[in-house]
Amino acid sequence: MRLTALTANVRNLSRMLDHYSHFNPSPLSVKQFIDFGRSANEVRSFEFLRKELPVRLANIMQEINLLPQNLLRMPSVHLVHNWYVKSFKEILEFEDIKSIDKKKLLEFCETLIKIRNRHADVVPTMAKGVIELRESHQVDQTIEHRIHYFLDRFYMSRIGIRMLINQHTLLFGGQMNNTRHIGCIDPNCDVQSVVRDAYENAKFLCDQYYLASPDLEVTEHNNLEPGIPIQIVYVPSHLYHTLFELFKNAMRAVVEHHGAAARDYPSIQVLVIRGREDVTIKISDRGGGVTRSDMKNLFHYMYSTAPKPSLSDTDSAPLAGYGYGLPLSRLYARYLLGDLTLTSCEGYGTDAYVFLKAISEEANEMLPVFNHSSTRQYSSPLPSRDWVSFGGGSSSSPARVRHLSTQAQLIK
Numbered sequence: 377m378r379l380t381a382l383t384a385n386v387r388n389l390s391r392m393l394d395h396y397s398h399f400n401p402s403p404l405s406v407k408q409f410i411d412f413g414r415s416a417n418e419v420r421s422f423e424f425l426r427k428e429l430p431v432r433l434a435n436i437m438q439e440i441n442l443l444p445q446n447l448l449r450m451p452s453v454h455l456v457h458n459w460y461v462k463s464f465k466e467i468l469e470f471e472d473i474k475s476i477d478k479k480k481l482l483e484f485c486e487t488l489i490k491i492r493n494r495h496a497d498v499v500p501t502m503a504k505g506v507i508e509l510r511e512s513h514q515v516d517q518t519i520e521h522r523i524h525y526f527l528d529r530f531y532m533s534r535i536g537i538r539m540l541i542n543q544h545t546l547l548f549g550g551q552m553n554n555t556r557h558i559g560c561i562d563p564n565c566d567v568q569s570v571v572r573d574a575y576e577n578a579k580f581l582c583d584q585y586y587l588a589s590p591d592l593e594v595t596e597h598n599n600l601e602p603g604i605p606i607q608i609v610y611v612p613s614h615l616y617h618t619l620f621e622l623f624k625n626a627m628r629a630v631v632e633h634h635g636a637a638a639r640d641y642p643s644i645q646v647l648v649i650r651g652r653e654d655v656t657i658k659i660s661d662r663g664g665g666v667t668r669s670d671m672k673n674l675f676h677y678m679y680s681t682a683p684k685p686s687l688s689d690t691d692s693a694p695l696a697g698y699g700y701g702l703p704l705s706r707l708y709a710r711y712l713l714g715d716l717t718l719t720s721c722e723g724y725g726t727d728a729y730v731f732l733k734a735i736s737e738e739a740n741e742m743l744p745v746f747n748h749s750s751t752r753q754y755s756s757p758l759p760s761r762d763w764v765s766f767g768g769g770s771s772s773s774p775a776r777v778r779h780l781s782t783q784a785q786l787i788k
């Protein structure tokens with residue numbers, strides 16, 4: 377009897393997942409978030425979210441199901457998957473409600489808060505799952521590539537889902553304590569204040585760790601309204617996250633490059649520029665830079681030159697040293713069609729560029745879609761290499777083997 381109920385439940389879940397994943401998520405622009413927030417119509421928001429959240433959840437849950445079986449079996453990945461299933465089911469409870477009264481709206485708000493809390497540790501828990509896989513299985517390049525592809529989409533989907541939940545709960549859940557903000561968006565986000573805030577908090581950590589830290593110099597160049605502080609319609613917490621990670625990296629590089637005993641460190645230079653299309657923030661450090669051969673690894677999840685935290689230390693999942701700073705920060709920048717890039721001069725220093733869309737109508741959410749094209753990424757092999765160079769290939773690659781035999785003939 378119980379088994380029959382369980383089977384029916386599973387069948388129902390996969391039917392609903394299938395149904396909702398056939399719809400594409402509907403990306404919103406910052407302007408739409410703002411207009412929607414200003415109209416503050418709770419019923420409209422409820423009606424939008426009870427469809428849009430299952431669509432966004434189903435789209436990414438279908439991709440979880442395509443992950444390599446070994447990874448799916450890891451306890452942490454299993455845990456994350458269960459959180460998604462639970463949350464998906466909880467939202468569907470509101471699917472068919474006809475009479476939308478105060479009580480139902482309150483219940484909906486509470487459900488969203490519960491889901492947000494449940495998913496608070498998704499990032500480190502998924503990271504832990506990947507570490508569990510690496511520690512117990514051989515992970516080849518193809519699997520590595522699929523995991524990277526998935527993590528980018530999975531974390532981006534999470535940013536978008538949290539954005540919707542935060543907007544609704546802040547606007548209608550009585551959690552709004554900053555009257556200037558509309559939900560979590562600041563219509564007049566002062567870029568330099570966020571820069572200084574992120575710097576101060578990174579400096580605090582750096583001082584604790586090294587007992588020293590480089591200074592900050594900020595220059596603004598408002599190309600549109602010269603002399604006026606640069607403001608943007610943006611989510612300050614996203615910008616803060618990105619800048620905080622970049623400052624931590626820059627400070628660590630500077631202090632380690634010059635030595636913790638050095639008296640003076642070259643300051644970190646920040647340039648904030650308002651152009652027609654973008655607001656650009658350039659963070660320049662003189663931390664010795666990154667070699668060109670390491671450059672390609674910087675945005676790989678788990679690439680870090682910091683000591684790795686041990687899994688056995690604690691049951692909670694720490695993030696520091698996992699090498700998640702840059703890839704996640706880039707997702708935050710890309711979420712609203714901005715970007716994050718790094719250029720470096722080995723032996724000198726690094727420039728990090730954060731690009732943000734300056735016009736709120738153009739700052740659209742970027743969200744992953746589950747379809748044939750994304751599905752193929754989880755089954756197709758990596759394209760074989762069509763360039764070769766000395767020292768650049770594995771000795772077993774066909775191109776390398778052919779090259780060696782030609783060389784052998786020449787020597788004969």
Ligand SMILES: Nc1ncnc2c1ncn2[C@@H]1O[C@H](COP(=O)(O)OP(=O)(O)OP(=O)(O)O)[C@@H](O)[C@H]1O
Nearest residue numbers: 625626629680681682696697698699700701702726
């Ligand atoms: N400004 C920089 N100068 C020199 N190396 C850098 C700089 N920024 C990043 N790196 C290199 O890139 C690596 C990855 O950076 P990332 O921010 O992703 O992870 P992390 O700082 O090592 O760990 P965490 O996940 O705690 O942020 C760093 O470990 C460092 O080797």
